Amino acid sequence: MTSPQRAPGGFPVVGIIGGGQLARMCQPPAVNLALTLSVLSESADAAAALVVPSAPVGSHLDVEQVLAFAGDCDVVTFDHEHVPAEVLRALVDAGVPVHPKPEALRFAQDKLAMRERLTELGVPCPAWAKVHDEAELAGFGDRHGWPVVLKTPRGGYDGKGVRLIDTAQEAADWFARGGELLAEERVPFSRELAVLVARSPSGQAAVWPIAQTVQTDNICTEVLAPAPELDPELAARASQDALRLAGELDITGVFAVEIFEIPGADGTAPSYVVNELAMRPHNSGHWTMDGSVTSQFEQHLRAVLDLPLGDVSPRAPWTVMGNVLGGDYDELYPTYKHLLARDPGLKVHLYGKGVRPGRKIGHVNVYGDDLDALRERARHAADYLEGTVTE
Numbered sequence: 025m026t027s028p029q030r031a032p033g034g035f036p037v038v039g040i041i042g043g044g045q046l047a048r049m050c051q052p053p054a055v056n057l058a059l060t061l062s063v064l065s066e067s068a069d070a071a072a073a074l075v076v077p078s079a080p081v082g083s084h085l086d087v088e089q090v091l092a093f094a095g096d097c098d099v100v101t102f103d104h105e106h107v108p109a110e111v112l113r114a115l116v117d118a119g120v121p122v123h124p125k126p127e128a129l130r131f132a133q134d135k136l137a138m139r140e141r142l143t144e145l146g147v148p149c150p151a152w153a154k155v156h157d158e159a160e161l162a163g164f165g166d167r168h169g170w171p172v173v174l175k176t177p178r179g180g181y182d183g184k185g186v187r188l189i190d191t192a193q194e195a196a197d198w199f200a201r202g203g204e205l206l207a208e209e210r211v212p213f214s215r216e217l218a219v220l221v222a223r224s225p226s227g228q229a230a231v232w233p234i235a236q237t238v239q240t241d242n243i244c245t246e247v248l249a250p251a252p253e254l255d256p257e258l259a260a261r262a263s264q265d266a267l268r269l270a271g272e273l274d275i276t277g278v279f280a281v282e283i284f285e286i287p288g289a290d291g292t293a294p295s296y297v298v299n300e301l302a303m304r305p306h307n308s309g310h311w312t313m314d315g316s317v318t319s320q321f322e323q324h325l326r327a328v329l330d331l332p333l334g335d336v337s338p339r340a341p342w343t344v345m346g347n348v349l350g351g352d353y354d355e356l357y358p359t360y361k362h363l364l365a366r367d368p369g370l371k372v373h374l375y376g377k378g379v380r381p382g383r384k385i386g387h388v389n390v391y392g393d394d395l396d397a398l399r400e401r402a403r404h405a406a407d408y409l410e411g412t413v414t415e
Contacts, residue, residue: 026078038054039096044071046321048076065079085108086111091118162191172209219234226330231266233251235249236248246345248343283299350381350383351410
């Protein structure tokens, strides 16, 4: 592998394993911070490889390739959470600073480990159980009600590895593979929220305003920041729990706590339960690129290098992010030019990915004083890029 060209003045090289859009969006703040990025990319045309000069092609599954890559880096972090434990351990054994640490990352990689640890810490969770066969699953459903949310402990994202089932027999194919599954009660939530936190190795931490995420077909399509009409006590409680998790799990870098808000009964205050943890910059935090003084990507670089963290204050009362999914247009540049002319305040972030239906290829941000107008502008831009509207 060719070594990255280090900037003069003693500035460090940050290595990112994985060449997806999260690594790509770290490049602009890295330039502004005078840092050098190096990305271990899945392919020469991956999203990050198109914009990061040092992007050797290699596999996150290959210990030797990962170690060779890390040898030129001052710190290593991740574009995704799928690096095997043996690769992570090899990095640590070689003396490479890794953030988040393997001991923390396992709670994002393994949903059963996450549920066990959160329950030990008294963090609100849905009722859950580890199940090995249809009989155990049926017992859980009978105790907590049907339908049941069933999850594979590892590998699921964007709705993959998750099923809503009405009978234990519907999980027969998953049980046939062997191993254990995670059964959870179906939570009667009113909306989904995300608490985005950054923490450095020295223990400094910062939390952005809690955002509301809007899901369509198990994919986040819209983020509203801050979450409208959020109960202040719930916001404070969830933020404090997220900060406590950061400390208890020794998480470093940016991470997200995805939660379900549960409406209060008979005038009581709303509550919440934790749905997932994500130990990396997160889709729910893309609004920070334009709507916050410090974006999640700049903050992640600061955190993994143990630099002082930046200000997370919003730039405006409201920011709306709209995800852009692949649609009818293979050539996006003409569409992109039209949107910039139609809405000069619109911020368009495309990931350099080939278009295919349903694939996340970018997002748009708008910020200002009128939430309804912002939602309309973001929705129109995302729909226009997808080809579902033509004016």
